[in-house]
Structures are given as C-alpha cells and as structure tokens.
Amino acid sequence: MKNFRTILFFALLVYVTSINAQQKVAVTVILQNNFCQAYYNHSQTSSKIEYQIAGLTNESTQQFSAKLLKSEGVITSSMSSTTNNGMFTGKLEVNPQTNFEQLKNIFIKAEVAFINLENEIFQIENWKSFTEEQCTKLSNFNQIIYNIETKRNWILNNPAEKEKAEQNGWFTKNDEYLNKAVNDKKEFLQSIK
Known part of the structure; x- marks a missing residue:
C-alpha cells in the first residue's frame, strides 16, 4: 500500500509538472519609440520595424x-540569439502595402x-492604429523629452555649467x-488608447 501511495504521488507530481510546462507565457512585443516613423516612412520601399520581445525561450525564438x-506582407524577419535583460531583439520588414490591420494580424498569428508602444501596454486585440498626425505629435513629444534630457546630461558633464545651474535653480526648472x-x-x- 505504501508503494502504491508513492507511485501515485510521483504520477500526480509528473502530471502537475507537465501541466505547468504546457502553460503559455504571454508573449509581449515592445516596439521601439521610432515605430511610427518606420511604419509611416513613405520614402522607403518597405517598412523596417525593430522590437524587443519578452516571453520567449531560446528555442521558441526561431519558431516565432x-x-x-x-504571414502575407512580411519580407524578412530575424531574431537575436541572445537576450538583453531577458528580452530578444527582433527585426521585421514588411511590404509598403502592408496596412495596420495586416501588421496587427501578423503579430496575432505569431x-x-x-x-x-511608448511605454503603454495594449492587448493585441485592442491595439488601434495611430494616424500619421498622431505619430507626428508623438514624435514631437519624444524630441522634446530627448532635448531636455540631452541638455541636462551636457550640463552634468560640464563642471562650470553644473555649478551655475545648481546656483540659479536650473535643475529644478529642468525637472x-x-x-x-x-x-x-x-x-x-x-x-488615443
């Protein structure tokens, strides 16, 4: 009877372990801040989209x-073989005729x-297209933030400027x-979400 309980325990353990191993991790694509410019770049013959991806293993990256x-519309797709902070880097090139819904469906099929996108998380089904005007506005926000951070870093790396900025309260205004x-x-x- 004791052997039967032991065998039953191990059988249950193997079953539970296999169930946990089969559970899917939610795959998340993190699009770069230049997604809008890459997607709406009319001068290119194709759109090249770079992204990071979480929720994959080394083995599953190639399958992804x-x-x-x-998928229809995809010209090339590549994935890094190593992770950076637990995420792989991917590159996707799509035909210029690929519209937003097609791009969304490419990710859904995968x-x-x-x-x-831009530190906002969207469930793939609820992800809506940004208009070109919205992308331009987003790009302007990113440029303003970049300029503020760049000037701050420049001042921090110049001792004389840093001292002046500390004396006149520039850092407070910058913040x-x-x-x-x-x-x-x-x-x-x-x-727009």
Whole structure:
C-alpha cells in the first residue's frame, strides 16, 4: 500500500509538472519609440520595424520568427540569439502595402498577446492604429523629452555649467519641464488608447 501511495504521488507530481510546462507565457512585443516613423516612412520601399520581445525561450525564438515569415506582407524577419535583460531583439520588414490591420494580424498569428508602444501596454486585440498626425505629435513629444534630457546630461558633464545651474535653480526648472513633457505625452497616449 505504501508503494502504491508513492507511485501515485510521483504520477500526480509528473502530471502537475507537465501541466505547468504546457502553460503559455504571454508573449509581449515592445516596439521601439521610432515605430511610427518606420511604419509611416513613405520614402522607403518597405517598412523596417525593430522590437524587443519578452516571453520567449531560446528555442521558441526561431519558431516565432518563422511564424512571422509565413504571414502575407512580411519580407524578412530575424531574431537575436541572445537576450538583453531577458528580452530578444527582433527585426521585421514588411511590404509598403502592408496596412495596420495586416501588421496587427501578423503579430496575432505569431501568438503575441500584448504590444508595448511608448511605454503603454495594449492587448493585441485592442491595439488601434495611430494616424500619421498622431505619430507626428508623438514624435514631437519624444524630441522634446530627448532635448531636455540631452541638455541636462551636457550640463552634468560640464563642471562650470553644473555649478551655475545648481546656483540659479536650473535643475529644478529642468525637472519641471521634463515632468510636464512626460505627463503631456502620457495624457496624449491615454487619449488615443
């Protein structure tokens, strides 16, 4: 009877372990901040989209890339073989005729669950296209934030300028401008989400 319980315990353990191993991890694609420019670049013969992806293993990256390649409109798809902070880097090139819904369906067919764009997370089914005007506005927010951060870094690396900035309260004003720009961008993203 004791052997039967032991065998039953191990059989149950193997069953539970196999169930857990079969559970899917939600694959999340993190699009780069230049997604809009890459997607709406009319001067190119194709759109080249770079992204990071979480939720894949070394083994599943090639399968993911192969699923993308099978989709209509995809010219090339590649994936890094190593991770950076647990994420792989991917590159996707699509025909210029590929519209937003087709691009979205390419990711759906590859079993992507979430899209992270501009630090906003969208369930793939609820991800809506940005208009070219919205992309331009988003690009402007990103440029403002970049300019504020660049100037701050320049001042931090120049001792004389840093001392002047500390004396006249420049860092406080800079922080206010940066927070306002980040909040304005976030509000804008929420309004179109």
